Amino acid sequence: MxxxxxxxxxxxxxxxxxxxxxxxxxxxxxxxxxxxxxxxxxxxxxxxxxxxxxxxxxxxxxxxxxxxxxxxxxxxxxxxxxxxxxxxxxxxxxxxxxxxxxxxxxxxxxxxxxxxxxxxxxxxxxxxxxxxxxxxxxxxxxxxxxxxRTGQLVAPGTDAAWLAPYPVGVLGVPRLTEPLHRLGIRTVGRFAALPEAKVLARFGAAGQAAHHTARGLRSRPLAVRATADEHVVSRVFEPAETRVEPAAFAAKALADRLHERLDAAGAVCARVEASLELSDGRTLSRVFRHEGRLSAPALAERVRGVLRAWQESGAPERGGEHGMVRLTLRPERLGAATGRQEALFGERHTPEGLERAAARVQALLGHRAVVRMEPGGGRGPAERIRLVPFGDLDTGRRAGGGPWPGRLPAPHPASTFGSRRPARLTSADGSPVALSARMALSAPPAAVAVEGHGRLAVAGWAGPWPVLEQWWEPGRARRIARLQITATDASAWLLVVEHGRWWAEAHYG
The missing domain is CATH 3.40.1170.60 (MutS, DNA mismatch repair protein, domain I)
Known part of the structure; x- marks a missing residue:
């Protein structure tokens, strides 16, 4: 061994x-x-x-x-x-x-x-x-x-005995840990002592792989019909490319092609070698290992990072004579695909084809190119819906119900801005309108100017409505006030004042 x-x-x-x-x-x-x-x-x-x-x-x-x-x-x-x-x-x-x-x-x-x-x-x-x-x-x-983690050398042939005292959580399969705990199996050694056939019948392929790990066995490659060489994908650059971004873009397309070939063969890979041939005859390579399925976006991101590191070291030269002529992705250690099912929109499950398409768009246009809407709580209209990138957990989950003191009632704005836009509110004599500590305007608003929309005369206003949030956390406390403004051209704006500055938060109509 x-x-x-x-x-x-x-x-x-x-x-x-x-x-x-x-x-x-x-x-x-x-x-x-x-x-x-x-x-x-x-x-x-x-x-x-x-x-x-x-x-x-x-x-x-x-x-x-x-x-x-x-x-x-x-x-x-x-x-x-x-x-x-x-x-x-x-x-x-x-x-x-x-x-x-x-x-x-x-x-x-x-x-x-x-x-x-x-x-x-x-x-x-x-x-x-x-x-x-x-x-x-x-x-x-x-x-x-x-x-x-502790700098130890495990004696040959003793992996299973050395792993035995560890808790089953170290195997890295959360869906396996909880049922094992309910069965009273809390250590790797007790899990390794279970019959393999019983583990496979109860926990499936993932449980069987964890059982092999607990027993100190190497991951045995499952038989697949095609060899790894049949799935190699490459891209030739003519003329030689000296910039990283075009090569990184090609890496994204190569990663998609590689996974399409693996999916067609019913296989997944645990390692991928990325090799880069240069015009001066040199070849740079790096092997990436991933426990489980190496997704196309994850592979493309790793190759992109290595390409940048190679260029920063001078190979290939940025804008020099020696550029990149061929980029190759070669899968290693193929195994049979066991299938998966993940939630994309709430509790509903989506087909793998849709997930692959969403991942492909993300790889081409960025991580936030594909998002889902999640309702949430908040006082401002822009806070009530969150856009969560595909594949991410909703880390900002908040209850959409109340009470939310200071929340604006309906009618709601027709559009909200991704980021607040600078605004200026002035009185009849052209001086800026300020807000006092007692929530009183220094003068009646006469004109409003929002970045990108010009200066408009004010026909009416409502408010202000003060909001004090997270006062118990000095570093995150926020004291603001909102004001509704109607212009003479029938447009309406939701303004917010913070630290003496006015911003446009949303637009009505």
Whole structure:
């Protein structure tokens, strides 16, 4: 049985955002789908932990800075680490995700004098770039990744016994953990002792794969009719391309084609090699590993990040003579597709064809190009409907009912603005109309000017209506007032004043 070494850089998503310009000493949390992925030491001292819900994290650290995870940035920052490892320790490795790499340990361990020596050299190589790292060795990738958290070397043939005391939650299958707990099975060892046939009948293919992991078995590739080489997709650039964005756009199309071929064969891939041929004869490559299905948008995002990292290192040269001539995606470790069913619109389930089409539009036009509407609570008209990107959880869920003191009654505006537009409200003598602390206007409004709509004479107004929100949180408290204005051309506006400035929030008619 082969041995696997896994090197782990703790909190690498935070390291990536710090490298992207975020101050390193402030409490920062990188989040994805309403959960904390990684947090800075300052946030950890305040009680924030990985997998903590965003709302809980903010309650523990009100000044916490939340940053949405960006895999392209993480891959770009991690690429120099990968190149340094390849140049100083061993020539080939697999990127499981930014901050986590796996390498076959047997051959390199013989060269360096043992597994412990190999692990020490790998950790030292990462430390040379200023990143703390830990390494673990085991018979399987899963056990080695878990061992890397404590820097352990698991003896050959003992993965199952070493994993046995861990809680079943470490297997990473939430839908499996709860029913096992109800059955009184709380450790990996007790789950591994169950008959495989019973696990397959009760929990399906996902449960069987987790059972193999618990028993310290390698993931056995299932038989598929086509070989991986039959699914290779590539794009030739004529003339050679020296810009990243056209190549990244081609990567999105290649990822879609790759998954279309895999779907037609009833297969999924766990690893994909992206290789880039340059006009000077060099070939750059990177292997991406994904536990489970590697979606087309996720693959395209990873390739885009690596392309940018390669260009920043000078290969290919930006605007130089040596450009990109061919980009190739090659799937590895194919397995049979077991199917899936996910909710896109509320509790209703959507066909995979619709999900693929939505993901394709997102890959071409951006993450927010496909959204769904979710009702919510709020006092302003723009707050009552939220647009949630396809594939994301509704992280801002709030009850749409009341009471909401200060909420504007019907009739509702015909249109709201995505962002408030600057406005100016003036009196008859041309001086700005202000609002006092007692909610009184300094003078009757005579004219209103909204950015993009010119200056209009005021025919009438209603209000103001004060709103004081989140007064218990000094950093997020908001004190505003709203005013309805009717112009002489029969148009009407909803204005809001905050910190002495007027803004147009919505338009009637």
């Amino acid at each position: 082969g041995r696997v070494l896994v090197a782990w850089v703790p909190d690498f998503p935070v390291i990536a955002v710090v490298a992207d310009g975020v101050p390193p000493d402030e409490p920062v949390a990188v989040v994805h789908r309403d959960a904390v992925v990684a947090c800075s030491p300052a946030a950890r001292r305040a009680g924030v932990r990985r997998r903590t819900r965003v709302r809980v994290a903010l309650s523990r650290c009100p000044v916490l800075r939340l940053i949405e995870r960006d895999l392209a940035v993480e891959m770009r920052v991690f690429e120099p680490v990968v190149r340094h490892i390849e140049a100083t320790v061993l020539p080939s490795l697999e990127v499981i995700r930014p901050g986590l790499v796996a390498v076959p340990a047997r051959g390199p361990a013989r060269y360096w004098g043992g597994e412990q020596e190999l692990a020490d050299r790998l950790v030292a190589a990462v430390a040379e770039l200023g990143h703390p790292a830990r390494a673990g060795v085991a018979d399987t990738v899963f056990a080695a990744a878990l061992a890397a």
